[in-house]
Amino acid sequence: MIGPNQFYSIRLSTSVSRVYEISFTPQGTLSTLLEDIYVRPYIENHYPPYMYDSNQKQDRAALQAAEKAVNRLLSNDDFSLFDSLLHLTVIWRHRIQRMNEPMYRSSSLNRVTNLLHSIHSEKHSRLTLTQLADHNKLSKSECCRLFTRYLGTSPSQYIQSVRMHNAANTLLTTQLSIAETAQLYEYSSVSHFVQTFKAHHSITPLAYRKKYQTKRAE
Incomplete structure (x- = not known):
């Protein structure tokens, strides 16, 4: 699930679910013109969160980018933060690309997405x-x-x-x-x-x- 300024990847396995949370706002990473088109509208307006499904071919690139971003953030390499930023940009691109496309996910995933959105919208209560x-x-x-x-x-x-x-x-x-x-x-x-x-x-x-x-x- 990715909402404004945050990313959640929920991966299912035979034993336990894996949840990654990465705070990310791509402000300042693009030119002013590109930021006006591809960043600011998606931060200033409220959009529902999105859950990625590893069984969907279209979502795998974003999930793989999340995996790489997490691994790079855990690394001590000098270029790890830069590499992780590139992977996070891939995730951001995937989000805005999917935003206007027809929903293809299962009804169960849609319900979970709505439940998570309700929880994260109630920040303090x-x-x-x-x-x-x-x-x-x-x-x-x-x-x-x-x-x-x-x-x-x-x-x-x-x-x-x-x-x-x-x-x-x-x-x-x-x-x-x-x-x-x-x-x-x-x-x-x-x-x-x-x-x-x-x-x-x-x-x-x-x-x-x-x-x-x-x-x-x-």
């Missing part, structure tokens, strides 16, 4: 399984079945994972206090937020902020 199912006109059992099949997790666990990812990003990109961040994400208490954050990131929010802001400064 405490979305429940009931709300998620009602919004997408599905039963709760169908939501759970789709998440188990395609993502190998439950809707509630996925929602919490997204919220904790967003909360971590808030800690690094804003000056909000821990209490203010907990309130932003609608936690009933600071202690509950800290406990949930630590369970997900294996570190407290304050320690996370200090650790990664220090790394950025270096």
Whole structure:
């Protein structure tokens, strides 16, 4: 699934699903003219996310580019970031190319895409399984079945994972206090937020902020 500024590749195997998340905004990578045509309209306007299916021939190039981008980002080679940028540009091109083409994916994949879009659109609120199912006109059992099949997790666990990812990003990109961040994400208490954050990131929010802001400064 790829939405504005983010890419998710969901790969199915016989044992476990693999999910890659790569933050990417291709601003500044093209000339001004090309950026006006191929970048800005797709960032400024809201488009639904897109799930790539490895069984579809048309999607394999983007999935292969994602695999290469991840491998290059994990490399210490001097040119790894440059190489990963090239692969991410391939993914971006594939996204805008597919945007106006007829949908060819299965109805199940479309439903999963819509479910993920609902979750990622609710950046701060405490979305429940009931709300998620009602919004997408599905039963709760169908939501759970789709998440188990395609993502190998439950809707509630996925929602919490997204919220904790967003909360971590808030800690690094804003000056909000821990209490203010907990309130932003609608936690009933600071202690509950800290406990949930630590369970997900294996570190407290304050320690996370200090650790990664220090790394950025270096």
